[in-house]
Amino acid sequence: MTVSLHSSLPSSLPSSLPADPDHLSRLLGDGGSDALSVWPRSARPEAGGDVSVGGVSLTEAADRFGTPVYVLDEQEVRERCRTYRAAFPQADVVYAAKAFLCRAMAHWVREEGLGLDVCSAGELALAVTTGFPPGKIVLHGNAKSPDDLRTALRLGVGVIVVDSASEIARLAAITPADARQQVMVRVVPGIAAGGHAKVRTGTDDQKFGLSIPDGSAQHAVARILDQPHLELVGLHCHIGSQIGSVKPYVAAVRRLIGLLARVRDQHGVVLPRLNIGGGHAIPYRPGEPSLDVGALADRVRAELADGCARARLPVPRLMLEPGRAIAGPAGVAVYHVLAVKRTGEHTFVAVDGGMSDNPRPALYGVRYAPRLIGRRSSAPPRTVTVVGRHCEAGDVLADEVELPGDVRPGDLLAVPAAGAYHLSMASGYNMVGRPPVVAVSGGIARVLVRRESLDDMSRRDVGL
Numbered sequence: 197m198t199v200s201l202h203s204s205l206p207s208s209l210p211s212s213l214p215a216d217p218d219h220l221s222r223l224l225g226d227g228g229s230d231a232l233s234v235w236p237r238s239a240r241p242e243a244g245g246d247v248s249v250g251g252v253s254l255t256e257a258a259d260r261f262g263t264p265v266y267v268l269d270e271q272e273v274r275e276r277c278r279t280y281r282a283a284f285p286q287a288d289v290v291y292a293a294k295a296f297l298c299r300a301m302a303h304w305v306r307e308e309g310l311g312l313d314v315c316s317a318g319e320l321a322l323a324v325t326t327g328f329p330p331g332k333i334v335l336h337g338n339a340k341s342p343d344d345l346r347t348a349l350r351l352g353v354g355v356i357v358v359d360s361a362s363e364i365a366r367l368a369a370i371t372p373a374d375a376r377q378q379v380m381v382r383v384v385p386g387i388a389a390g391g392h393a394k395v396r397t398g399t400d401d402q403k404f405g406l407s408i409p410d411g412s413a414q415h416a417v418a419r420i421l422d423q424p425h426l427e428l429v430g431l432h433c434h435i436g437s438q439i440g441s442v443k444p445y446v447a448a449v450r451r452l453i454g455l456l457a458r459v460r461d462q463h464g465v466v467l468p469r470l471n472i473g474g475g476h477a478i479p480y481r482p483g484e485p486s487l488d489v490g491a492l493a494d495r496v497r498a499e500l501a502d503g504c505a506r507a508r509l510p511v512p513r514l515m516l517e518p519g520r521a522i523a524g525p526a527g528v529a530v531y532h533v534l535a536v537k538r539t540g541e542h543t544f545v546a547v548d549g550g551m552s553d554n555p556r557p558a559l560y561g562v563r564y565a566p567r568l569i570g571r572r573s574s575a576p577p578r579t580v581t582v583v584g585r586h587c588e589a590g591d592v593l594a595d596e597v598e599l600p601g602d603v604r605p606g607d608l609l610a611v612p613a614a615g616a617y618h619l620s621m622a623s624g625y626n627m628v629g630r631p632p633v634v635a636v637s638g639g640i641a642r643v644l645v646r647r648e649s650l651d652d653m654s655r656r657d658v659g660l
């Protein structure tokens with residue numbers, strides 16, 4: 197099966213709307229068929245250079261909610277959840293909340309049959325207080341605080357993924373005598389994969405997980421098996437983020453099966469579950485690769501079947517944790533241009549957001565594809581650098597992108613693929629306030645998370 201999350205527009209589009217990406221691009225005046233490939237599939241050109249998402253005009257959304265504003269296409273999120281469910285019908289798919297979490301998001305992924313991966317008491321409490329079943333939640337973290345662990349036990353999370361030796365004793369000490377907490381061990385399989393050095397977590401000698409070669413993973417397994425109130429249900433790995441190929445996952449599965457076999461040989465215990473984490477790549481600019489979820493499902497299933505047969509193990513139940521690939525492509529950020537500055541070599545287009553709502557270009561050098569919306573321009577394109585409003589020269593949102601040469605203050609710029617790791621990593625820098633999140637679906641816009649106000653910020657400042 198080959199299912200690409202980006203390959204086509206859904207067949208259920210209203211017939212009055214053009215369903216051919218080439219046609220959409222021509223209407224938008226940008227020529228190539230690739231131009232809309234990184235937008236939510238509901239994106240449509242509208243009169244006067246506007247674009248709608250989920251049937252809602254982005255220009256109107258900017259007017260109504262102010263800018264910067266993050267627009268999240270509910271159906272895109274739901275369809276992405278369904279793609280995973282269809283590709284992995286026998287597996288537990290849990291959405292990695294760190295990509296983006298709010299109450300509505302928790303509802304959507306639950307309604308689509310996914311579990312949730314959280315990594316703090318905060319993410320956990322938000323999910324549970326909004327009705328997410330705690331048994332479908334997995335708790336992660338390389339340094340879980342006492343509060344994280346206590347909250348997880350109190351609320352009854354399904355699985356805690358142990359990430360260090362010291363965590364085992366801490367967890368065992370606070371697990372109630374009449375309880376048995378299910379745990380997995382996070383293993384480092386020794387595989388380098390991921391879109392940037394800062395997001396590669398599959399190699400030894402780093403802060404995440406427990407190494408196989410130095411014996412830490414096996415040691416953790418033995419210690420957990422000694423704890424009467426902990427039930428070891430499987431192994432976990434998360435090899436990195438923004439991974440565009442299935443090969444590293446197959447290699448990771450092979451190594452984890454090796455460890456499952458050693459656990460069986462040493463302890464006589466057959467672990468029933470295997471969690472291969474998330475990390476599936478999405479394109480941020482037209483032409484960039486995405487991970488083929490169908491191919492991943494096929495190859496992982498085949499490797500599990502072969503590897504387990506060779507090791508004479510039953511095939512464990514699979515778990516996976518996509519974050520970015522569910523939320524990322526569903527989001528579009530909309531900014532107003534505040535200033536345009538031409539220097540000797542560059543044109544800087546400064547917008548009313550920046551690294552406080554999207555730190556990713558500054559952190560990983562990620563490149564985005566902003567576009568002018570809300571008016572048509574016939575001006576020839578110019579290569580510009582879209583920058584933010586923050587007090588850093590490195591506050592760049594999109595380096596070296598082509599925009600119409602007459603881009604000017606008051607214009608609107610929309611940045612697609614903005615749904616993951618923007619607002620969840622947003623900061624209070626310069627006290628500009630974090631932008632709102634507006635859900636769009638069926639022509640209706642509704643605020644999910646309101647804009648952070650000066651009042652919100654000043655209420656925390658309680659000293660004199």
Ligand SMILES: Cc1ncc(COP(=O)(O)O)c(C=O)c1O
Pocket residue numbers: 292294295313336434436437438473474475476517518519520521
């Ligand atoms: C343990 C774990 N699972 C899942 C994810 C989700 O990753 P992604 O959003 O790249 O799918 C992460 C973040 O990289 C993670 O650390």
Ligand SMILES: N[C@@H](CCCC[NH3+])C(=O)O
Pocket residue numbers: 294395437438556616617621
């Ligand atoms: N935050 C990162 C990836 C790390 C994911 C969490 N382990 C990003 O924006 O791409």
